[in-house]
Amino acid sequence: MASGVGLVKRNIRGIYDRRRAAIYALSLRYAGLAINYFRQQQAGGAFWNNQTNQAKDRMFTDAYILGNIIGWFMAHGVEYGPYLELANDGKNQAIRPVINRFAPRFFRDVQEIMGA
Numbered sequence: 001m002a003s004g005v006g007l008v009k010r011n012i013r014g015i016y017d018r019r020r021a022a023i024y025a026l027s028l029r030y031a032g033l034a035i036n037y038f039r040q041q042q043a044g045g046a047f048w049n050n051q052t053n054q055a056k057d058r059m060f061t062d063a064y065i066l067g068n069i070i071g072w073f074m075a076h077g078v079e080y081g082p083y084l085e086l087a088n089d090g091k092n093q094a095i096r097p098v099i100n101r102f103a104p105r106f107f108r109d110v111q112e113i114m115g116a
Contacts, residue, residue, distance in 0.1 A: 022113045023070045027063035030106045031072040035061040038074070038098050047084075047094035054078055059094070072106075074098060 041047065042056045050056050058077030064070070074095050076084065085093045 019113055020065075020070065023110055024063060024065055026106065026109055026113065027070055027072040030102050031061035031063050031074075034072070034074055034098050034102050035059065037101065038094060041098075042094065047097075048092040055081060055084055 038047075038059055039056070042050065042059075048055070055076060055078050059074065059081075060077055061072060061074045063072040076082070076095075085095055090096070
């Protein structure tokens with residue numbers, strides 16, 4: 001049975017691992033919220049004119065862990081996705097407005113998990 005410093009280290013590691021798992025789960029949740037919001041909005045053509053629905057249907061989100069970095073992202077699954085985001089000075093961009101909608105809440109929730 002661990003005692004003293006070993007016990008403290010094990011407890012700290014356990015807290016870190018639980019918080020890390022919670023932030024990853026939170027990232028998965030926000031990735032889901034973001035793609036659902038995008039699909040709902042784009043079904044009505046909120047960001048661009050759906051000519052084939054390929055860009056709308058192939059937009060995706062995911063969560064990730066890269067070392068000590070945990071987060072979520074949104075991306076196009078079509079080659080012309082960057083054009084949709086950047087053309088006309090970003091007039092029809094979808095990713096930035098969706099991320100901007102959810103990022104403040106995501107960071108607030110991360111701070112709550114971290115006890116900040």
